[in-house]
Amino acid sequence: MTLDSIMCGDCREVLKTLPDGCVDCCVTSPPYNIGLDYGTADDRKSDDDYLAFTRDYLEQCYRVLKDDGRVCLNIGYKVSTVKEAGIDYVELLNLIKSIGYTLRETIIWVKSKRPDDPQSFCGSNTAWGSWMSASNPICRSRMEFIFVLNKNSFKKHHRGISTMTRQEFMDCASTVWYFPAERSRLHKAPFPVDLPYRCIQFYTYQGDVVLDPFIGSGTTAVACVRTGRRYIGIEQNPDYIRMAEGRIQQEKQQLKNRQVC
Numbered sequence: 001m002t003l004d005s006i007m008c009g010d011c012r013e014v015l016k017t018l019p020d021g022c023v024d025c026c027v028t029s030p031p032y033n034i035g036l037d038y039g040t041a042d043d044r045k046s047d048d049d050y051l052a053f054t055r056d057y058l059e060q061c062y063r064v065l066k067d068d069g070r071v072c073l074n075i076g077y078k079v080s081t082v083k084e085a086g087i088d089y090v091e092l093l094n095l096i097k098s099i100g101y102t103l104r105e106t107i108i109w110v111k112s113k114r115p116d117d118p119q120s121f122c123g124s125n126t127a128w129g130s131w132m133s134a135s136n137p138i139c140r141s142r143m144e145f146i147f148v149l150n151k152n153s154f155k156k157h158h159r160g161i162s163t164m165t166r167q168e169f170m171d172c173a174s175t176v177w178y179f180p181a182e183r184s185r186l187h188k189a190p191f192p193v194d195l196p197y198r199c200i201q202f203y204t205y206q207g208d209v210v211l212d213p214f215i216g217s218g219t220t221a222v223a224c225v226r227t228g229r230r231y232i233g234i235e236q237n238p239d240y241i242r243m244a245e246g247r248i249q250q251e252k253q254q255l256k257n258r259q260v261c
Contacts, residue, residue, distance in 0.1 A: 003209065006221070006233035006241050011213035012053075014234045015060035023064045023232065024208035027196045027220050029074035030057070032087075050087060055095055057213055062099050064211065068153040070104065072199035074191060075145050089145075096149060104154065105175060107146040109195065112178040146177075146199070160205025163227055172202040182219075196223040204229060218244025225251045 007014050061071060075087065096103065129138030164172070171177070182192040196219055200210055206228045212220035215233030217240055224231035225248060235241050 003230045003232065004221075006215055006218070006235055006244055008235060008238055008241055010236060011234040012056045012060060015057065015064060015213060018060075018064045018232070020063055021066045021069075022209065023061075023211045024066055024069055025200065025204045026061045026065065026069070026071040026073075026211045026213070027199045027223075028072070028212045028214050029191050029195075030054070030214050032076045047088075051091060051095065054087065054092065055099070058096065058101075059099055061211065061213065062101065062151060065151045066157075067151060068155065068157045069151045070203045071101065071147075071149040071151075072196075072203065073147045073149065074109070074195060075147065076141070093147075096147070101149040101151065102154075103147060104150045105146075105148040107148065108176050109144045109146055110176060110178045111142055111144070111181040146195070148199075148203070156205070158205075160207065162201075163206050164201040168198070168201055172198050191219055193219050193223050193226075196220040197226065200224065200227050200229055215244060216240050218247045221248050222251045225255060 058071075065071070075089075075092070093103065130136045177194075177198065179192060179194040196210075196212070200220075200223050204210060207230065209230045209232065210220065210224050211232045211234075213234045215221060215235050218233065221231045221233050221244060223229075233244065235244065
């Protein structure tokens with residue numbers, strides 16, 4: 001196992017090469033199965049295949065987690081009235097429980113353009129469904145879930161160094177988080193660095209090992225560099241890996257420049 005590196009391949013196979021109990025935390029956002037073109041990954045599976053895919057990687061994540069390990073799983077909000085709109089949360093939570101995880105928290109990420117103005121939502125303001133009619137109105141999706149899971153122990157077995165500020169702790173110690181979504185022409189579904197940054201600051205100590213089996217353009221690794229954590233990334237698309245490595249080097253250089261100043 002090589003820390004601070006990104007391995008290329010299907011995470012279900014790559015995870016099998018990692019030893020048991022080597023990871024302190026997993027922070028990830030898997031493909032939502034809504035038909036996005038990631039270049040190498042299939043994002044249009046049948047419901048049964050997607051559930052099987054989800055079980056495969058979550059079981060491997062469970063194995064590589066330490067006894068006091070945590071998982072922060074970012075999943076998009078399912079619009080049940082739209083065909084092929086992602087995973088059913090009842091099925092997902094039942095699957096999570098059957099593997100052995102305990103649901104620690106459910107955090108709602110509100111995609112607000114400005115944290116001081118929760119009504120400044122990201123995305124389109126165009127309503128879907130039947131306009132001003134009870135025929136089939138559909139609520140606009142302006143939030144996502146972050147399911148925080150425990151392996152066995154709720155409490156960390158060792159005392160480490162926390163790196164969050166008082167304000168960061170106050171912002172994270174809430175089941176509703178407000179920050180903008182990320183937009184990128186280079187990746188189909190990037191998440192903002194605020195998401196892994198908050199999860200890492202709140203649920204890990206300095207020097208802990210953080211895994212992202214769907215690291216994409218490297219956002220979780222950037223957050224790890226920024227917070228002094230070690231990372232293990234997995235990604236199928238070599239183009240995304242090159243992009244991620246460029247972002248990581250840029251973050252390291254910026255960190256070095258700040259230390260010099």
